[in-house]
Amino acid sequence: MFETVTLCPPDAVFGLTEEFKRDPNPDKVNLTVGVYCDEQGRVPIMRSVQQVEQRMLDEQQGHSYLPIDGLPGYDRLVAELILGPDHPVIQQQRFATVQTPGGTGALRIAGEFLKRQCDVSRIWISNPTWSNHLQIFRAAGLELQTYDYLDERGTGLDFASVCRGVDAAQPGDAVLVHTVCHNPTGVDLDAEQWVELLQRISDKRLYPIFDFAYQGFGAGLEADAEPIRRFVNGAPFQGEALICNSFSKNFNLYGERVGGLTVTASTSETVQAMLSQLKSIVRTTYSNPPRHGGAIVEQVLADDSLRADWERELDGIRERIQSLRDAFVDRMAEVLPGTDFDHIRRQRGMFSYSGISADHVERLKREYGVYLLGSGRINIAGLNRENLDYVCTSIAAVLGDGG
Numbered sequence: 001m002f003e004t005v006t007l008c009p010p011d012a013v014f015g016l017t018e019e020f021k022r023d024p025n026p027d028k029v030n031l032t033v034g035v036y037c038d039e040q041g042r043v044p045i046m047r048s049v050q051q052v053e054q055r056m057l058d059e060q061q062g063h064s065y066l067p068i069d070g071l072p073g074y075d076r077l078v079a080e081l082i083l084g085p086d087h088p089v090i091q092q093q094r095f096a097t098v099q100t101p102g103g104t105g106a107l108r109i110a111g112e113f114l115k116r117q118c119d120v121s122r123i124w125i126s127n128p129t130w131s132n133h134l135q136i137f138r139a140a141g142l143e144l145q146t147y148d149y150l151d152e153r154g155t156g157l158d159f160a161s162v163c164r165g166v167d168a169a170q171p172g173d174a175v176l177v178h179t180v181c182h183n184p185t186g187v188d189l190d191a192e193q194w195v196e197l198l199q200r201i202s203d204k205r206l207y208p209i210f211d212f213a214y215q216g217f218g219a220g221l222e223a224d225a226e227p228i229r230r231f232v233n234g235a236p237f238q239g240e241a242l243i244c245n246s247f248s249k250n251f252n253l254y255g256e257r258v259g260g261l262t263v264t265a266s267t268s269e270t271v272q273a274m275l276s277q278l279k280s281i282v283r284t285t286y287s288n289p290p291r292h293g294g295a296i297v298e299q300v301l302a303d304d305s306l307r308a309d310w311e312r313e314l315d316g317i318r319e320r321i322q323s324l325r326d327a328f329v330d331r332m333a334e335v336l337p338g339t340d341f342d343h344i345r346r347q348r349g350m351f352s353y354s355g356i357s358a359d360h361v362e363r364l365k366r367e368y369g370v371y372l373l374g375s376g377r378i379n380i381a382g383l384n385r386e387n388l389d390y391v392c393t394s395i396a397a398v399l400g401d402g403g
Ligand SMILES: Cc1ncc(COP(=O)(O)O)c(C=O)c1O
Pocket: 034, 101, 102, 103, 104, 105, 130, 178, 183, 211, 212, 213, 246, 247, 248, 254, 257, 258, 259
């Protein structure tokens, strides 16, 4: 009965990890996956998370279902973390948050909502983007349109092209923006460019989806949220938005699937209607979100001292990634003088578009066991003092021999 089923190609990122595992090279380095690794190459459990988990074990709250939209305390704290507790949207109750299984769950629910409730048929997405964006919105029934994001070298922003993309959209289309730490490139808009882009989105009456998977990885928790806070504040912007956030990265809770979809509107009545529709979509998709990760985040955010410790640890992660960026650029200048990797210093977040070509990426993998994505994307957070020199000398060997 199932003979007609054809093989689906493996996910590019997870496929490379499988290849990496099979590689017998003792020096191999995996810079493909999207997780933060510490100096020992482990995905660390944050101190605040450990404390809360110990407390949970002692208190044994049980495993009953959560409400369809998740833990109420979590939802409120998430909205406050994104918008700031004093933001007018929070004060005037013009938001609703639904706890979702990761940022992916939030994006899918957002796509379904726009398609079913707002009659949206098209979504504009940067090229390149996180590859799953394309699959998620296609699966939600939206037609994909892309706008070019990078300059000719492929390592910096082409802002004019981003604006052209938004200008080409039709009123009532959706547009997805990476709020900070663009994945896969690490290339972000500056404050002035954000104001201009948000104005164009408003003027065109587009539905914006802010993908916010890296809050705290750019310049800090508050600064990273600035484009969203400005936009939803209203005039001169239209103020209504969908915000998809994730705690996979900034809590290192990848496998616990913790995220949220926050919507804002001009009245609290509208928001309540939106919430009811979001819940109806959730009910038929996964019924209700997983409990454990959401409960951890809620307890950390609600406790002043745990929260302060989480913020300190997150600051440390951001600073360490920047120091890895600096160390990479400095070492490349030593081992291959004359090459310019300075864009890696300026790009932000876990990922960087290195500018290394697909052919060179292939040779790095085959000859040195250094794994990058075919696009040349490096997970900077996969570097450490132990492997940095090997990675840089391998890149220098491949780029330097003219092959
Ligand atoms: C840009 C972007 N959005 C969303 C996500 C989804 O995150 P999650 O693992 O929480 O589903 C990711 C994860 O890599 C991402 O890079």
